[in-house]
Amino acid sequence: MFKGKEDFKQAFCEKLETKLGKQVDMATELDAYRALGSLLKDKISKNWLRTNLEHEKSQQKQVYYFSMEFLMGRLLGNNLLNMQVLSMVQEGLADLGLDLTSLEESENDPGLGNGGLGRLAACFLDSLASLGLAGHGYGIRYKYGMFDQRIIDGYQVELPDHWLSKEFVWEVRQPGDAVEVRFGGEVHGVKDEQGNLTFEYSNYDRVNAVPYDVPVAGYNNETVNTLRLWSAEATEEDTLLRAFNHQQEYNDFLAHKRSLESISEFLYPDDSNEEGKQLRLKQEYFLVSAGVQSAVRAFERLELPWSSFSEKVALHINDTHPALVIPELMRILMDEKHLGWEEAWEITQSSVSYTNHTTLSEALETWPVGLVRSLLPRIFMIINEINERFCEMLWNKDPGNFNRIASLAIIADGQVKMAHLSIVGSYSVNGVAKLHTEILKTREMKIFYETFPERFNNKTNGITHRRWLMHANRPLSQLITETIGESWKEKPAQLTDLLKHKEDTSLLEEIGTIKQNNKHSFAEFVKENTGIVVDPSSIFDVHIKRLHGYKRQLLNALHIMYLYTKLKADPTFDMVPRTFIFGAKSAPAYHFAKKVIKLINTIADVVNNDADVKDKIKVVFLENYSVSLAEKIIPATNVSEQISTASKEASGTGNMKLMMNGAVTLGTLDGANVEIYDSVGNDNIYLFGLSSKEVLEYYRTGAYSSRQVYESDERVRNTLDQLIHYSPFSRGETEFQDIYDSLVTYNDEFFVLKDFASYIDAQQKVNQDFQNSNQWNKKSLVNIAHSGKFSSDRTIEEYASSIWGIKPVSTVR
Numbered sequence: 055m056f057k058g059k060e061d062f063k064q065a066f067c068e069k070l071e072t073k074l075g076k077q078v079d080m081a082t083e084l085d086a087y088r089a090l091g092s093l094l095k096d097k098i099s100k101n102w103l104r105t106n107l108e109h110e111k112s113q114q115k116q117v118y119y120f121s122m123e124f125l126m127g128r129l130l131g132n133n134l135l136n137m138q139v140l141s142m143v144q145e146g147l148a149d150l151g152l153d154l155t156s157l158e159e160s161e162n163d164p165g166l167g168n169g170g171l172g173r174l175a176a177c178f179l180d181s182l183a184s185l186g187l188a189g190h191g192y193g194i195r196y197k198y199g200m201f202d203q204r205i206i207d208g209y210q211v212e213l214p215d216h217w218l219s220k221e222f223v224w225e226v227r228q229p230g231d232a233v234e235v236r237f238g239g240e241v242h243g244v245k246d247e248q249g250n251l252t253f254e255y256s257n258y259d260r261v262n263a264v265p266y267d268v269p270v271a272g273y274n275n276e277t278v279n280t281l282r283l284w285s286a287e288a289t290e291e292d293t294l295l296r297a298f299n300h301q302q303e304y305n306d307f308l309a310h311k312r313s314l315e316s317i318s319e320f321l322y323p324d325d326s327n328e329e330g331k332q333l334r335l336k337q338e339y340f341l342v343s344a345g346v347q348s349a350v351r352a353f354e355r356l357e358l359p360w361s362s363f364s365e366k367v368a369l370h371i372n373d374t375h376p377a378l379v380i381p382e383l384m385r386i387l388m389d390e391k392h393l394g395w396e397e398a399w400e401i402t403q404s405s406v407s408y409t410n411h412t413t414l415s416e417a418l419e420t421w422p423v424g425l426v427r428s429l430l431p432r433i434f435m436i437i438n439e440i441n442e443r444f445c446e447m448l449w450n451k452d453p454g455n456f457n458r459i460a461s462l463a464i465i466a467d468g469q470v471k472m473a474h475l476s477i478v479g480s481y482s483v484n485g486v487a488k489l490h491t492e493i494l495k496t497r498e499m500k501i502f503y504e505t506f507p508e509r510f511n512n513k514t515n516g517i518t519h520r521r522w523l524m525h526a527n528r529p530l531s532q533l534i535t536e537t538i539g540e541s542w543k544e545k546p547a548q549l550t551d552l553l554k555h556k557e558d559t560s561l562l563e564e565i566g567t568i569k570q571n572n573k574h575s576f577a578e579f580v581k582e583n584t585g586i587v588v589d590p591s592s593i594f595d596v597h598i599k600r601l602h603g604y605k606r607q608l609l610n611a612l613h614i615m616y617l618y619t620k621l622k623a624d625p626t627f628d629m630v631p632r633t634f635i636f637g638a639k640s641a642p643a644y645h646f647a648k649k650v651i652k653l654i655n656t657i658a659d660v661v662n663n664d665a666d667v668k669d670k671i672k673v674v675f676l677e678n679y680s681v682s683l684a685e686k687i688i689p690a691t692n693v694s695e696q697i698s699t700a701s702k703e704a705s706g707t708g709n710m711k712l713m714m715n716g717a718v719t720l721g722t723l724d725g726a727n728v729e730i731y732d733s734v735g736n737d738n739i740y741l742f743g744l745s746s747k748e749v750l751e752y753y754r755t756g757a758y759s760s761r762q763v764y765e766s767d768e769r770v771r772n773t774l775d776q777l778i779h780y781s782p783f784s785r786g787e788t789e790f791q792d793i794y795d796s797l798v799t800y801n802d803e804f805f806v807l808k809d810f811a812s813y814i815d816a817q818q819k820v821n822q823d824f825q826n827s828n829q830w831n832k833k834s835l836v837n838i839a840h841s842g843k844f845s846s847d848r849t850i851e852e853y854a855s856s857i858w859g860i861k862p863v864s865t866v867r
């Protein structure tokens with residue numbers, strides 16, 4: 055790497071000169087960031103090549119993780135950390151009068167994902183590399199990532215995220231590895247010389263898929279894997295080989311080119327409703343076709359028989375979005391490599407594995423048959439054949455059971471069901487937390503589970519402790535090392551060693567001091583960015599995640615209204631000052647979610663400006679929740695709000711990031727909260743609300759009446775009435791009528807009112823317990839100590855051994 059600080063300084067100055075033609079004293083922070091980033095990438099590239107050579111030589115099985123989203127966050131700090139040069143670089147830069155933290159802030163946050171699903175993919179890449187495993191990401195290089203959220207007059211406004219504007223220093227364009235992806239056209243069956251039926255295509259549109267490779271460096275080892283992001287471009291034939299005789303031809307050409315390139319133009323900003331748009335289906339097939347072609351090419355370089363494909367290649371699909379991997383691999387094996395159906399099916403099915411992320415029915419992906427047939431004619435034929443063979447198999451097993459076949463079929467009611475395709479075409483289906491997997495097996499996918507019980511398994515999600523603890527919270531990380539030694543960094547399960555020290559009052563005090571310092575810095579940030587002054591000794595109560603009905607930001611907001619009303623009525627009401635912090639993006643077309651954002655901002659406006667309560671309650675809505683913002687909020691959090699309607703949150707990963715930083719969870723028994731509870735025990739978590747069983751039972755029987763709760767609980771009624779009657783919140787407007795109606799008139803789909811009373815009680819208990827700082831810090835410690843289980847290293851070790859069947863290549867660790 056670098057021989058030392060002086061060597062680094064010299065290399066850095068040289069890079070500034072050669073890349074930018076500048077000297078240190080002329081360089082802006084952005085210049086310095088770009089120079090440092092490219093210098094680091096050069097250094098990483100040595101190990102990148104070495105890793106690739108090692109993979110080829112050892113013929114190690116390669117995992118390709120297909121995901122429509124990779125929510126990477128900034129890479130500079132993480133790469134410095136993983137390359138073990140962070141402190142040295144920081145000191146070297148300081149010698150040159152540069153501040154590393156400011157340089158890090160110059161990097162645009164590559165937000166190529168909506169939320170949890172994309173962030174999981176990013177954590178997995180970090181763990182794969184850090185464990186020395188041969189696993190790579192395949193995604194799309196969207197020109198515009200997740201929109202930039204601004205709050206104007208309390209409303210969400212979406213601005214395009216032009217993240218490439220500052221140059222993305224980590225990527226390497228690889229036009230030599232481009233592949234062609236085809237859409238539309240016609241398919242013809244023709245007999246070859248041996249009389250076998252083969253298929254040819256004509257009149258299709260072609261798109262050039264050009265990869266941009268991003269190195270993914272492991273922590274303290276020499277592994278560098280690849281995140282390969284595909285960009286859509288017009289092919290050379292379509293551009294260079296055209297003559298333009300008329301202006302009209304040129305205009306047509308431009309429109310055609312634009313339409314091809316629009317495939318990788320932007321990320322769909324909705325994380326839970328499938329919109330069913332043609333462009334989205336194009337994006338999915340574009341990723342899948344480019345990725346499978348590229349994986350097949352890599353396999354062919356090994357010169358092995360096709361029968362060993364699944365020993366050398368694993369294709370993993372992150373939710374159903376890349377499910378077309380299944381028919382695409384079939385297509386390539388049959389139409390291009392001339393294998394028969396049976397052999398191609400055997401190979402496909404033993405190579406593909408699938409992760410399910412949701413049981414929300416509106417999020418289960420389906421595509422109209424007509425759209426799939428016209429956009430992807432050959433792929434549609436193959437899906438049809440898979441479906442027919444599958445239905446025949448079901449019939450042979452249980453003749454005459456039409457209902458069963460109808461509910462399992464891949465094509466039904468004019469729709470292609472992507473989850474069904476994913477289960478039938480893969481050898482492994484996993485849920486993302488114990489509870490979620492149980493719900494899949496016993497309810498949502500019960501009959502699939504009965505048909506293929508051996509395919510179903512659980513892999514509880516995790517997060518990388520490198521980004522979320524070692525980098526985001528360096529003081530805490532250092533204190534942990536001083537207390538239990540260094541080895542937890544490579545084996546995060548060893549964080550449990552902290553439990554031996556849980557009666558050590560001076561350690562508990564230090565944990566409290568670090569949290570206090572983090573809160574101070576964060577309060578500065580809040581002041582700079584919002585003008586709101588918050589009290590660092592108040593409880594920092596944090597609710598950060600996508601805005602969605604089931605995540606129940608509304609429950610939190612109504613509780614603040616309740617507290618405010620109580621304080622106004624009784625100014626002597628004793629409570630520890632509390633700062634409620636929100637960060638949340640709504641899908642642009644999600645009307646209800648946008649109303650909730652407006653409500654939270656209205657509450658903030660009322661509460662923060664009321665002299666009677668402003669020393670007791672503050673409300674802060676931070677705009678543009680993103681990975682880099684999360685890294686600032688999480689180390690400063692006392693209370694982690696994980697209050698989804700039980701059974702709705704598949705896992706959650708925000709809950710894990712927060713516990714790892716010593717926040718205490720206030721939550722329902724949902725997703726991975728259940729496993730957090732199992733680990734930390736009753737004294738170190740605040741639980742409330744309906745269980746998933748109760749929720750599912752209410753859905754089944756329809757026995758819930760929100761109006762009954764409204765009528766019988768005065769606290770609920772008083773709070774809700776303020777939404778529609780004249781109050782400081784409604785200001786006589788009808789802005790919040792829709793929210794009121796959803797709760798009272800339309801029977802409160804997410805049980806907000808049902809859980810209101812027990813949420814108040816749990817919050818009251820938090821209020822009480824926080825006053826004993828020694829006890830509170832102990833809860834913090836216990837949460838940190840048990841967070842190692844939620845490192846994505848544990849998750850990836852489980853995927854590696856029980857789904858993919860891979861072992862570390864490099865023996866460095």
Ligand SMILES: *Cc1c(COP(=O)(O)O)cnc(C)c1O
Nearest residue numbers: 169170599680681684706707708
């Ligand atoms: C972790 C993370 C999420 C997921 O949060 P949940 O609380 O699990 O929904 C979403 N967005 C960003 C930016 C994250 O870092």
